[in-house]
Amino acid sequence: MTRALVVGGGLAGLVTALRLAPRPTTVISAGPLGDGTSTGWAQGGIAAALGSDDSAALHAADTLAAGAGLCDPAVVERVTGAAPEAVRFLERLGARFDRASDSTLRLGLEAAHRRHRIVHAGGDGTGAEILAAVVAAVLAEPAITVLEGARARRVLVEDGRVVGLLTEHHGKLLSLPADAVVLATGGVGGLWAHTTNPRGSRGQGLALAARAGAVLRDLEMVQFHPTALDVGLDPMPLVSEAVRGAGALLVDAAGRPFTDPLAPRDVVSRAVWAHLSTGAQPYLDARSAIGRSFAARFPTVARACRAAAIDPAHDLVPVRPAVHYHCGGIAVDGRGRSTVPGLWAVGEVASTGLHGANRLASNSLLEAVVCAGWAAEDILGTATEAPSLSPAARPATAPTSDLPALGRVRSLLDRAAGVLRDGDTLAAAESVLAPAVEADPELVDDATLVAFLVLHACRAREESRGAHTRTDAPVAVHVPSSGHVRSSGPGPARASSHQSAPEAVHTELTLADALTSPPVPDLVLTGAAR
Secondary structure, eight states: OOOEEEEOOSHHHHHHHHHHTTSOEEEEESSSTTTTOHHHHOOSOEEOOOSTTOOHHHHHHHHHHHTTTOSOHHHHHHHHHHHHHHHHHHHHHTOOOOBOTTSSBOEEOOTTOSSOOEEOSTTTOHHHHHHHHHHHHHHTOTTEEEEETEEEEEEEEETTEEEEEEEEETTEEEEEEOSOEEEOOOOOGGGSSSBSSOTTOSOHHHHHHHHTTOOEEOTTOEEEEEEEEOSSOSSOOBOOHHHHHTTOEEEOTTSOBOSOTTSOHHHHHHHHHHHHHTTOOOEEEOTTTTGGGHHHHOHHHHHHHHHTTOOTTTSOEEEEEEEEEESOEEEOOTTSBOSSTTEEEOGGGEEOSSSTTSOOTTOHHHHHHHHHHHHHHHHHTOOOOOOOOOGGGSOSOOOOOSGGGHHHHHHHHHHHSSSEEOHHHHHHHHHHHHHHHHHOTTTSOHHHHHHHHHHHHHHHOOSOBTTBEETTBOSOOOOOOSEEEEOSSSSOOEEEEEEOOTTOOOOEEOHHHHHTSOOOOSSOOTTOOO
């Protein structure tokens, strides 16, 4: 048995490492453990059916409704059923959640939940509280080694299975042997100009998996949060869903409400975007519903507003949609296994079937805890031989840096893969990136590769569903299917052998698929440098 490698220092990766103990495990972290992760920025809580009027079945029903037909019902049932224990697990690690005067957990309400079931810490500081507890537990576990300041550059595959990881550490490339590699690298928001994510969230795990030959699923399902604080900061501070759950309204400059603030995120994002597109600034109005208690109830949001000279107790708060969460990712089964033996994925980088086409608020921290446990259990139960790294499995070079490409990528994705999309613009944007990817898919920078794959998936889904809205296909087409759909481009998709929930229609692709179906644009994006 060799050391397992976990790539990523957020909640999903660290819980995986803890659950693997006492098996020797190395966590590969780009910075100091826990820094720069979306977990620490999470203002929303963790959803769990803990109220006397609630149940796991109701939580599952709300999750399925938000997911717009793409959730895996079996996964949804398992995750929501495990939610109360996930909260207790975090409490055992030392996380302190907000409690009412009678010492019971204080349960909040968020959009598209029919019950108060959101467990919070510090009002809107849940992610930071959870991360601090988990980091402390990891540092106290002797079986876990943390390699800080390291970046995974390539998953090493030989004879069809993972044998290790090429890692860059202090400018040197290291080939680390492993019979189990777990990708827990987070999302893709850093590839868009407007995002609530840390700028380091640039889809590195998707690039690693794609180059290893893994199937990627529903990459087009990029969720926009409808209420990012619109004051010119980058990244954009999040104004938590819980603020609307506490009664705040979405209004115009005159204070007139223009949409249901507690509709699913995709619905609210489109409404806010439509308002913004008229040239009018959308606002969040918490003056009456929350008023002077705002700073005490939502200290993180209050600090961000105060830095912009905004007092939510008396002022309207300017907001706009921004990329917040990737509902698609590496296709995994109910044990976290990708389609490449020896490669698992957990957290936001994984497509588990929980979120479907649109994530229900506060289900992401839940998924990170629960699905990390499943993956660890599967790894511990998988008998493998110690891998040997042959010279063929040790590449001498890594993909080029993505920093020079970020400006172009962010501009293209903002224009083509925003809240609203259309086939012509998607094809034009994809055609800008295609030459670099086709020339050398192994060495092209990660940002260009991931953006190319996301645009390809957006182009392949010729319907509007959940977070993916095509203005040239405004009505969601719910196609019954007994299996996943594999599609390397627009047109009729071909059914794969993977079993799925009835009526689930997924966009599944590999890097090879995308390279065999190049875009043929009908327009050229002006100002898009090649």
